[in-house]
Amino acid sequence: xxxxxxMLERTxxxxxxxxFNAWLDPEMLKKFMMPAAxxxxxxxxxxxxxxxxxxxxxxxxxNEIPHxxxxxxxxxxxxxxxxxxSPFSVENSTVTLTFKPVAAGTHVTLEHVRFIDxxxxxxxxxxWMGILETLDxxxxxxxxxx
Numbered sequence: 632x633x634x635x636x637x638m639l640e641r642t643x644x645x646x647x648x649x650x651f652n653a654w655l656d657p658e659m660l661k662k663f664m665m666p667a668a669x670x671x672x673x674x675x676x677x678x679x680x681x682x683x684x685x686x687x688x689x690x691x692x693x694n695e696i697p698h699x700x701x702x703x704x705x706x707x708x709x710x711x712x713x714x715x716x717s718p719f720s721v722e723n724s725t726v727t728l729t730f731k732p733v734a735a736g737t738h739v740t741l742e743h744v745r746f747i748d749x750x751x752x753x754x755x756x757x758x759w760m761g762i763l764e765t766l767d768x769x770x771x772x773x774x775x776x777x
Contacts, residue, residue, distance in 0.1 A: 635746040637756045641763040644736040645770035651708045651730050651737075653766060655679035660687055663766040664698075666758025667691070681705050685713065700726075719754070721745050739763065 643650050653659040660675035664687050673695070674688040680702065687698045696718065704712035708730060715724040724745040731738045741759055746752040 634744070635749060635752045636742065636744045637746075637752050637759070638743075639741045639756065639759055639763065640738065641741075641760075641767065642733060642735050642738050643763070643767045643770060645767070645774060647708050647730050647732045647737045649737075649770055649773075650739060650766070651711065653770065654711055654728065655705075657685075659769070660685075662769045664689065664762055665765055666761045668761075678702075679705065715743065719747065719751055721747055 653663065655677055656679075657675040657677045660677065661672040664672050664675065666689070669691065671690045672687060673690050675686065677683070677685040679685075681704060683702050685700055685702070689696045689698060698715070698717045700714040700716050702711070702713050703725070704710060710730070711728045713726055715726050722745075724743070727742045727744075729740045731740075741763065743752075743755055743759065746755065
């Protein structure tokens with residue numbers, strides 16, 4: 632098994648508190664946890680406490696792809712660490728998000744560790760990039776509607 636990792640960074644045009652909270656709110660997860668166009672999230676749940684679980688069901692056409700995990704660390708507004716369980720992940724696959732306020736909003740760093748192989752890592756890279764783009768768009772839309 633390979634110890635493959637990926638790291639992505641993106642500045643999201645929204646306050647740090649809003650960007651952080653979006654990752655713990657099931658209703659927001661339904662709006663942005665879509666790694667590709669044409670996908671939806673018909674179900675999301677979250678127990679936003681260390682040791683709590685989350686579940687996200689992504690849907691592409693007729694295919695439902697379940698994702699789940701356990702929150703390992705919740706450092707309010709600065710850092711979030713959770714396991715990542717899906718049909719395409721390996722044991723102890725973990726995602727770490729860090730949130731830093733910047734003039735343009737919030738700088739997010741996403742690090743995902745442990746993949747089956749390089750192809751799976753590369754597919755996740757594209758998926759996480761899509762998710763961060765969608766999060767940025769959804770939070771901007773919420774700010775505009777006030």
